[in-house]
Amino acid sequence: MEYVQERIATLHEFGGGDGPDGTLAREAAAAVAETSIVVPMTAREYESPAAERVLVELEQLVPAPAAVFVPVRADPDQIGPFRKWLTSFALPIRVLWCTAPGVDALLSDAGLGGDFGKGRDVWLALGPAADRGEAVVVHDADARSYEAEHVHRLLAPLTTNFDFSKGYYARVERGRLYGRLFRLFYEPLVRTVADAHDAPIVDYLGAFRYALAGEFAATAALARRLRTPRAWGLEVGTLGDAYEVAGFRGTAQVDLGRHEHDHRDVAGDTGLEGMSREVGAALLCVLEEHGVDPAYETLPERYRAVGEELIDQYRVDAAFNGLEYDPANERDQLERYAESIAPPTDDARLPRWTDAPFEPTDVLEAARPWRERRVGSRSQD
Template sequence: MEYVQERIATLHEFGGSACEDSADTTAAIAETAVVVPMTDREHGSPAAERVLEELESLAPAPAAVVVPVRADADSIGPVREWLESFSLPIQVLWCNSPAMESRLAAAGVSPGAGKGRDVWLALGPATTAAEFVVVHDADVRSYDASHVHRLLAPLTMGFSFSKGYYARIEDERLYGRLFRLFYTPLVRTLADEHNEDILAYLDSFRYALAGEFAARSDLARQLRAPRAWGLEVGTLGDAFDAAGFDGTAQVDLGRHEHDHRGVSGETGLEGMSREVASELLRVVEERGVDPDYETLQERFLATGEGLVGHYRADAAFNGLAYDPASERDQLARYAESITPPGPDRRLPRWADAPFDATAVLEATRPWRTDQRSERRSLGRVDGSAQD
């Protein structure tokens, strides 16, 4: 049995199902908005189909399932019709609709789209519709409705923020490459030179780049979301401020099977590493860490080299394929991403947003003609939006 606790509470899966059977967790689902960001490439995909079908099985149903979608004008209609075919209290948000882009521009929010901005737009309606928010990706081929129970469980126990972790082992090899070969060696390299709590916090998460987290709505309204792939690490920085070690938990979600990305190019892990690096370094700089950028890449490579040895041993112990040369090549590519963070382009906290959730619902759903009556039926949404 593996009982190890990190600086944050670590809730393991020991083989039971007490969490799914808990009356507190079950009751919390009715007070939860589930956010599932998508692009039009998820339309009809087996992974997204599974996620939505599993959400249909939740009893009681969530208060809302908010799906922020990035799609062009020709594809949003079919995507929306497909999403609304599921028996869910679904709210489809067309994140890059002309009306939403105009509203953002009028509010002085600089352009730039990505997963982070989509999730941020969804957090407005989600946090006004429910007491709790669960966020997870739509590309998990092994998704199970129990993940909602598990992510919610810490919130029913007094924690404010919970993060999922899981094994990334598929096709008899180790995945989770950006976390293993970039995030972990970078955080540990910084921790070797700096004794700041933020680094201990970031190193406490067993899969810090997982897309699955849950938060009380009041905490979620304090998140300053980066626009794209820095969302996960940016969320951890804000969670450190709002919840700290004592208010944070991580929960075991078993083993996940994801869609995979290539390494090279802007759409691959190499491009993602630049955004993750920028946000991670911004997070630690804002909380007292002053990195020595002249030596940081070299020290990162040395830390990563040590971890390659550990991963090779772990893979051999489990009979998994492992290619040290490929892993070292990825380390070298990721090292080039380690530069001082650029301009801060994070989105505002929803507590300080330039418009309310009602404006998002109107701008991202141009096909709705009954928005006013719908807002009256969701009285909680209107009341909170006017706080």
């Protein structure tokens, strides 16, 4: 157990009972009714045990949330069964079909067509979610250890004078250290930049104990001001805008215990290697936007050196805890991720909802799954 504070407020779980039960936690529980929850899903989450657990846990929230928005990326033949499964839960669910032809047309007509991924899916839901609740909680659907209490914990800082809270947790399972993209890419890259730059944005990005966690909560006002990267840069891009809106004093991070997630392969565009390119581009874009020059000609080499130091530390920590650890495999990942470090190209972030060229209600209409189904099906979506 530890109780160290970072540059941002850090709310710990000290293990003194079944969970936090102080004033903030009680106020957070009461605030659920004014909260919208966003849970992005893709075809891989359809009827998966992890996604099922998330939805069953959310059914236990008392009072019920104002709305649960589920942006779904799925093919036309999948969205019908997907929607039927989602609406079988006792939740105020709004299904948004993110790949519906109407959504593509809406974005293209507004000059926002192009690449899509998790970031675009979440952005499509953020506007309607911010309109429906005073606060928005976003979390992934692949945590096999998810608990409804996580909603209360994320909301707790917002019941006082914070505008943004980020979840953090340990990624230790199956006798091994996970959280590889954070441990071996994000953390050494931020430390490398910090070695050469004394800049507030670098301190901010380095203050998060799990910066790539998909779990965060924000006031509706802050949620409307997020310029979301379209794919896997979502979490880093969110931090960049949270820094501008909330800053150090308005940001907190909250202990969510230990998480067990689904895992991805390392190699390839759909693995952690591909994700590192998008995460790296989003991170470097945030740094440049705040006046930091990463010195790209030497950055990969300096990153490797910092990464090697961390691998030595992970090795000792794993041995101390009796965990399996493969330094050679970790070094291989370090090399793969180093290839992702390059100046970012064009900024393809989606606009703040405060500047969006259409209304959240337009998204709700365009993303209705039943619009693309045959006559005879009815829905309240």
